[in-house]
Amino acid sequence: MNAKIQEDENVENTVSNLKNKFPMLSFEKQIFIDVFEKDALVIMAKGHNYNNIVANLLWVHKDPGNLVLVINSNDNEEKYFTEKNQLTPVPTLGNERERSYLEGGIHFVSTRILVVDLLKNRVPISHITGIVVLRAHTVLESCQEAFALRLYRQKNKTGFIKAFSNSPISFTFGYHQVEKVMRALFVTELFLWPRFHGNIIRNLKSRQAQAEELHIPLTTNMSYIQTCLLDIMNYTVKQLKSINRSLDMKEITTENCITKKFHKILQSQLDCVWHQLSTRTKEYIQDLKILRSMIINLIHDDAVSLYALVSKYRTPEYAQINSGWILLESAEQLFKYAKARVFNKKNEFDPEPSPKWKYLSDLLSQEIPDEVNKKKDSNLSNTKILILCQDNRTCSQLNHFLTMGANRYLLYTAFKREIPINAVATKYEDIKNTVPVETKDKTDKKSDTKEGKSTDEGTRLDDSKYEELNTEESRTNYLLTLTQSSAHCSKDNATVNESLFEPISQVMVVPSYQDGKTDEYFQLTNEEEVQPTDSRKAGQNQSKEKPLVIVDMREFRSDLPSLLHKRGINIEPVTIAIGDYILTPDICVERKSISDLIGSLNSGRLYTQCTQMCRNYSRPILLIEFDQNKPFNLQGHFVVSTDISGADIQQKLQLLTIHFPRLKLVWSPSPYATAELFYELKQGRNNPNIAEAIALSGENTADDMNYERYNILVHDFVQKLPGVTSKNINRIMNKGISLDHLITLTKEELSDVVENKNEAETLYSILHVKARPMDAKEEKFGKKKFTGKLYRSKK
């Protein structure tokens, strides 16, 4: 089954055979040839993509005699390749997946699922022809891909590994990123294809279009607004950094706040410490988000939309939850200028049109027709113009502008955004009182309004992505692209590309065992461990089986499972209700980072988890794992923001230990140390039983547990009744006998049991009197509490 197609055949033949399938430019063919023969990492420049190359690669291997897995693709890529190569999606059930792996062919799998399948032996590892890794620059963000490839390479030394990336800039963060990625991918070859590569320049030169760049300046008001917004952002960023000095906030600068990557930067920096941040910090972050949306709106949207957006934040409700920028002088200016763009001095509605509109309409109605008419052989009605925009919103905006005209469109927007208008400027006298009708059609209209000019030619408003254009067979004569260039970045594109590739192409030494095809690599990392036989331990249970740890499925997002595996411990991924790691039949571990610890202590979740652990295992452990990137002596402070103290958390943690004396605390400096500790804890002890672990849920206590005096179902029920507190519950449980008995007691008798008159009264009434639902709760005014995360992580 492991037939590697065309192993000895001339690769050129392969390429020429492919001519009819997915056509490639000659530089793409070169990349294909390079990558076909070796395990490699291919890094391409941003504007290019590897779609054609990968499509052909997959097509060559598409055969039931092969098994090729593609991991780490995003949804779009998966859809694209699945359609192009006519693949079937992978089934959701594990057993069915096992069958489809055996059927061979090409499969797109999510890395997390592949890791579980590999661990559970659902994949015939030795029969895998190869694995293709897309978006290779994301490989180091999580260790999933590295883990999957390790599991693959350990048992399969002949299959291939090929990785692709078209984001060279991602490799410039941090140190030795390329080396690290290559090591994680087990590849020994690196192919770099920047935009200035000889082949690429040769290929594209012939089709190089004549490009003209028009720089459209901001209006005066717009520049003022931009200055104000940058000022406010500066202030906010400074405040944010001042209360979070120990956090690495290098990447959070005012410049970065404007870029698209900002939320990604925030997420990567702050997500893992979210609960260690003060409320004030979270307010600053929220406000940065708001300010960012304003700046983007300023450049992309029209004056009326910006005014509507800005006015939204000029309310007393927002002022209460605002982090402070509202009080700045710049904020006042901001409101002033935003309004000035829409209302003139007489307070009449007199909006200024977007500067780029004029240019666009000039181009469409004068310049291009002039040019076309100059050429003898072209006809105006045959000319196609393609306008590329960044997103749907811009497309719809331009659509409206071109069909309605600037003034009418702005008036329409004002109505849509419910901006109160008392009077309109004189230029509106001509516009009739009807609501403008949206025309989604791109048919030509010959209307001769004073301001708005519609076009005669057929304009196609397309929001296709930049990359797709290279491969599309569209024949357009003119291509208009609208992009944003912020006032601060005026870098020349060419030099940016060159400098990106420079750090990568220095000398790099790659050890020969890096491809993992010999066992040398695995031996270096202490894979196989011989159990030391120790006569002193003869009395204890010494299991001869390889050590096994049960790992909850949800833990696979972290590093620890792969580190455990490296340590020589087998991992069984299971969905368990209680605990994260089961080391032995007695030991259950709940793992928390500091941020998680704080979050779950505050929400009450940790208490519930500990209750369940202590009910079902004789050795429950709470593992608190520090951030290995922070110096250990700073770990003493639970919180990161300096405007709050960790005293509260310390108290809660101690309270937890008082109520769960059997719970053991383990403080681990890093996942590596944790893996070591787990290994030691398992020494001389039995492996856990998988069936038992799965069977344990919150409802039942393990039969042999003696730790609970009370039947937990009825105990938990009574605990929640009004009148029952954590102080009197034990008394009630001890003397109450059962619910049946409790309802026969009189108020006085109940008082005796509870030993508190008021509580007994409440309990009595709840048992015997009909309860009525309360009216809807009143609205609470006040500060909004930030409990959840700012950005939901996609994993």
Place this chain on the structure above:
Amino acid sequence: MKFLLKQRGNPLLKHITSVPWEYDDIVPDYEVGKTICLLFLSLRYHNLNPDYIHNRLKELGKKYDLRVLLVQVDLKDPHASLKNLTRICLLTDITLMLAWNPEEAAKVVENYKIYENKPPDRIMEKIENDPHQKIINALSSIKPVNKTDAMTLIKTFGTLENIIKVSESRLAECPGFGITKAKKLYKALHEPFLKKGQTKDKKDEFPDEDLTLEELEKIVNENQDIS
């Protein structure tokens, strides 16, 4: 709160300001009430006298409900020692708390005094105060019953007393209830509070650990040899 005489001179004592204390002849270093005790250990001291803690633990045995080892991390590279102590704590049923300086250590001791008898409400999930809501929560805590079912029960039977009195078959007749759900609900409501074999008074027993202190000695010595 009582302190052991031997602790005199520990800089920690200077920082204990919020709770009253006195010296006494006790086994651990600090005794809080009748149920909580703490042993103090500086990592630096531990490195120089590795047997010390083991002897103290042997002395302490299983007295007190909660035994805490308060470790002051005063070494630059504490990981090896901490790992060793972690293992000892796991084997001898001790809770490990860390402090990075005497002030923090003092806070830990104070907190145990302050919270010694407090209920865990601060760390539990926030509960509604509305009694109606509470009943719904209580009923839906019985696994197959959800909030809608709980509301059905209240509407049909009115009071908790009635719900408790009703028969299993009558429960099964309610909309949204089947035989299984009714059975589980009935069983939960009619369970006796105390488990079988438990008496009214709380016993003071602890289950046997599977390691005796002699075996612990051996393991601790092994670690010293290796490290």
